Amino acid sequence: MEERSDEQLMQAVMSGDQPALSVLxxxxxxxxxxxxxxxxxxxxxxxxxxxxxxxxxxLRQRSYRAGRPVKPWLYAIATNLARDHFKSAAVRRAGRxxxxxxxxxxxxxxxxxxxDHALASERGSEVRAALARLSEEHRVVLVLRxxxxxxxxxxxxxxxxxLGTVKSRLSVGVxxxxxxxxxxxxxxxxxxxxx
Amino acid sequence: MSHPHVPYPFEQPEQxxxxxxxxxxxxxxxxxxxxxxxxxxxxxxxxxAPADTRLLLSALLPALPNISPVRQAIREHQRDRVAVLLSxxxxxxxxxxxxxxxxxxLITLIGAGVVLSNLVxxxxxxxxxxxxxxxxxxxxxxxxxxRARTLELELACLPSxxxxxxxxxxxxxxxxxxxxxxxSLSLWLxxxxxxxxxxxxxxxxxxxxxxxxxxxxxxxxxxxxxxxxYVVWIAAVVAGHASHLQGLPPTPLMAALPGCLGVVxxxxxxxxxxxxxxxxxxxxxxxxx
Numbered sequence: 001m002e003e004r005s006d007e008q009l010m011q012a013v014m015s016g017d018q019p020a021l022s023v024l025x026x027x028x029x030x031x032x033x034x035x036x037x038x039x040x041x042x043x044x045x046x047x048x049x050x051x052x053x054x055x056x057x058x059l060r061q062r063s064y065r066a067g068r069p070v071k072p073w074l075y076a077i078a079t080n081l082a083r084d085h086f087k088s089a090a091v092r093r094a095g096r097x098x099x100x101x102x103x104x105x106x107x108x109x110x111x112x113x114x115x116d117h118a119l120a121s122e123r124g125s126e127v128r129a130a131l132a133r134l135s136e137e138h139r140v141v142l143v144l145r146x147x148x149x150x151x152x153x154x155x156x157x158x159x160x161x162x163l164g165t166v167k168s169r170l171s172v173g174v175x176x177x178x179x180x181x182x183x184x185x186x187x188x189x190x191x192x193x194x195x
Numbered sequence: 196m197s198h199p200h201v202p203y204p205f206e207q208p209e210q211x212x213x214x215x216x217x218x219x220x221x222x223x224x225x226x227x228x229x230x231x232x233x234x235x236x237x238x239x240x241x242x243x244a245p246a247d248t249r250l251l252l253s254a255l256l257p258a259l260p261n262i263s264p265v266r267q268a269i270r271e272h273q274r275d276r277v278a279v280l281l282s283x284x285x286x287x288x289x290x291x292x293x294x295x296x297x298x299x300x301l302i303t304l305i306g307a308g309v310v311l312s313n314l315v316x317x318x319x320x321x322x323x324x325x326x327x328x329x330x331x332x333x334x335x336x337x338x339x340x341x342r343a344r345t346l347e348l349e350l351a352c353l354p355s356x357x358x359x360x361x362x363x364x365x366x367x368x369x370x371x372x373x374x375x376x377x378x379s380l381s382l383w384l385x386x387x388x389x390x391x392x393x394x395x396x397x398x399x400x401x402x403x404x405x406x407x408x409x410x411x412x413x414x415x416x417x418x419x420x421x422x423x424x425y426v427v428w429i430a431a432v433v434a435g436h437a438s439h440l441q442g443l444p445p446t447p448l449m450a451a452l453p454g455c456l457g458v459v460x461x462x463x464x465x466x467x468x469x470x471x472x473x474x475x476x477x478x479x480x481x482x483x484x
Contacts, residue, residue, distance in 0.1 A: 013260070020375065029248045033244075048243075055255050056258050059259060060258060073206075086216055124237040124238035127234055127235055128238050136364055146211075146214070147240070171218045171220065173303060174231075178227060181234045
């Protein structure tokens with residue numbers, strides 16, 4: 001049987017079709033979890049909660065215009081949820097700290113804490129830390145492009161920004177990643193040279 | 196569009212190089228950034244187990260819309276608003292008895308007769324007095340149910356009061372405009388001068404009376420509102436005739452003014468109805484299962 005598109009499934013879901021919901025959720029659960037997991041700096045529980053909330057918001061729409069692309073819509077909801085979460089987290093932090101430097105809307109603390117040191121031995125922690133050091137707008141486009149495999153146009157549709165802006169953010173993000181993610185061999189070579 | 200779940204979709208350096216080309220990054224610059232991008236694969240995201248997905252589904256099921264297939268089909272159908280309006284209007288035609296169609300046609304015939312027989316010197320004036328009778332009649336017949344305490348019944352029907360009002364206006368005004376065009380044709384064939392001005396003198400006050408009557412009906416009973424609208428119009432016509440305006444030559448622009456005012460009044464009425472009695476507001480979808 002031919003696989004139904006997201007849009008066909010969504011239309012069926014809006015009329016209460018439970019199997020259609022099951023297919024739609026199964027199709028997007030993994031990728032969406034991966035996306036949010038990387039946006040929230042590897043907090044799996046938080047990512048799971050945001051995935052659930054994103055699907056709930058999708059279902060609570062009173063109507064669905066036939067043919068509206070579902071994937072960009074779902075990821076737009078997820079991105080906004082992640083932003084909202086960290087905005088409120090930043091506000092809470094700002095309330096706690098008496099630092100007057102203003103609320104820095106970053107997705108994660110960049111200063112390494114005890115937990116970060118413990119995680120440093122894990123594979124991928126360097127990548128995670130590098131992505132966490134990027135600004136939110138650059139991290140989002142990088143994750144969508146290089147982890148989720150979105151096309152440039154899909155990113156533009158999801159974030160509702162021009163194609164040129166997507167390209168420039170990706171370009172800046174890639175260049176900022178480069179010094180933070182030197183190849184492992186290089187780092188080893190440098191260490192050997194020092195010793 | 197398929198969505199395979201792949202933890203890291205670009206394992207091959209060629210794929211990454213292609214993506215960098217899209218960003219106008221090439222040559223030496225690409226050689227510098229490519230190793231950094233290749234390392235992205237090191238950070239893997241967790242893949243949910245089937246049990247996780249089942250758990251998520253169980254949390255989502257209570258939020259699944261539960262709309263009957265019939266209502267869903269109606270909603271689908273309603274997307275084409277013009278078609279819906281016309282189908283409602285077609286259903287409303289049965290409200291108008293044979294008497295309405297015949298009396299309206301008779302009034303139009305009288306108007307044509309008055310002009311063509313040259314019985315009256317002020318032909319435009321005669322049409323401005325006779326024409327609105329059609330509006331008076333149409334309003335009384337089309338909206339006679341407003342005082343019948345049928346609001347609950349109307350709300351239980353799928354078309355909202357706004358849609359019903361619009362549909363009935365389509366019927367009344369459509370028929371009146373058709374009669375007006377027939378009058379225009381008969382005047383032209385009868386050799387009357389200033390056919391456009393005369394036709395506008397017939398149709399435009401008609402629009403004004405419908406608009407005014409419906410606006411007043413928001414506060415008064417419909418017969419009172421329609422009567423008051425007609426009386427006010429006659430008074431205005433008589434006052435204008437008695438005053439210095441009498442000396443002004445009848446022009447299409449002057450004749451069209453009442454119609455423009457009527458359209459504005461109709462828009463106000465429809466907006467009020469839409470805001471006050473929008474069925475979607477009164478019947479949230481949770482109750483419309």
